Amino acid sequence: xxxxxxxxxxxxxxxxxxxxxxxxxxxxxxxxxxxxxxxxxxxxxxxxxxxxxxxxxxxxxxxxxxxxxxxxxxxxxxxxxxxxxxxxxxxxxxxxxxxxxxxxxxxxxxxxxxxxxxxxxxxxxxxxxxxxxxxxxxxx
Numbered sequence: 001x002x003x004x005x006x007x008x009x010x011x012x013x014x015x016x017x018x019x020x021x022x023x024x025x026x027x028x029x030x031x032x033x034x035x036x037x038x039x040x041x042x043x044x045x046x047x048x049x050x051x052x053x054x055x056x057x058x059x060x061x062x063x064x065x066x067x068x069x070x071x072x073x074x075x076x077x078x079x080x081x082x083x084x085x086x087x088x089x090x091x092x093x094x095x096x097x098x099x100x101x102x103x104x105x106x107x108x109x110x111x112x113x114x115x116x117x118x119x120x121x122x123x124x125x126x127x128x129x130x131x132x133x134x135x136x137x138x139x140x
Contacts, residue, residue, distance in 0.1 A: 004089055004090045004091070004126075005086065005087055005088065005089060005090065006084055006085070006086055006087070006088045006089075006090060006093050006107050006116075006118050007086035007087065007107070007116075009090060009118060009122050009125070009126055010086070010107045010115075010116035010117060010118045010122070011116055011117050011118070011119070011122065012115070012116050013033065013035070013117075014039055014106070014114055014115075014116060014117050015029050015030070015033055015035060015038045015039065016038070016039050016040075016041050017029060017038045017039070017040055017041065017052075017073055018040075018041055018043070018073070019040050019041065019043060019045070019046045019050065019072065019073050019074035019077065020043075020072055020073070020074065021072070021073050022068065022069055022070070022071065022072060022073070023052075023057065023061055023066075023068035023069075023071045023072070023073060023075075023076060024068045024069045025073075026038050026052055026057075026073050027057065027068060030054065036053055036054040036103075036104065036119065036121075037051055037052065037053040037054070037104045037117065037119070038051070038052050038073075039051055039081070039106055039114055039117075040052060040073055040074070040077045040079060040081075046074060046079065048079050048080035048081070049079065049080065049081045049083070049106065049114065050073075050074070050077035050078060050079030050080070050081055051077060051078050051079070051081045051104060051106065052073055052076055052077045052078070053078075053103065053104055055103065056076050056077070056078065057076070060075075060076040061076065081106055082096070082100060082102070082105060083105065083106045083107065083108045083112075083114065084096065084105045084106075084107055084108070084118065085107070085108060085109075085110075086107055086108070086109060086115065086116070090123070090126055093105065093118060094123055097120060103119055103120040103121075104117060104118070104119045104120075105117070105118050105119075
């Protein structure tokens, strides 16, 4: 089985969006790339990275009947966003997600640049691989 660090299981595709873009623009990016989140860029008026997820859109747009064409990304983003290093163990990452009650964590390199994303969905693949590995070990 692959090493149990975030680097080995994260998705490399990360989409960035300007905080002043409309939620519609974010939805379009997410839908066309089959992603459940976008990272909000740093700007002079937005000094920290942010994140918008499909859950944020459900909670802050759909449930509250806000118009996504008239709502800015900055109005619904979570910022600052918590990040994890590529070297973090998956068990620690899963525990952090549970503690923070989040489903997506941007992954940063040693320079603090976002290089990937790990999500709760990725842990389904991890769990499946762990089960396969466990079965193989049980046979020996």
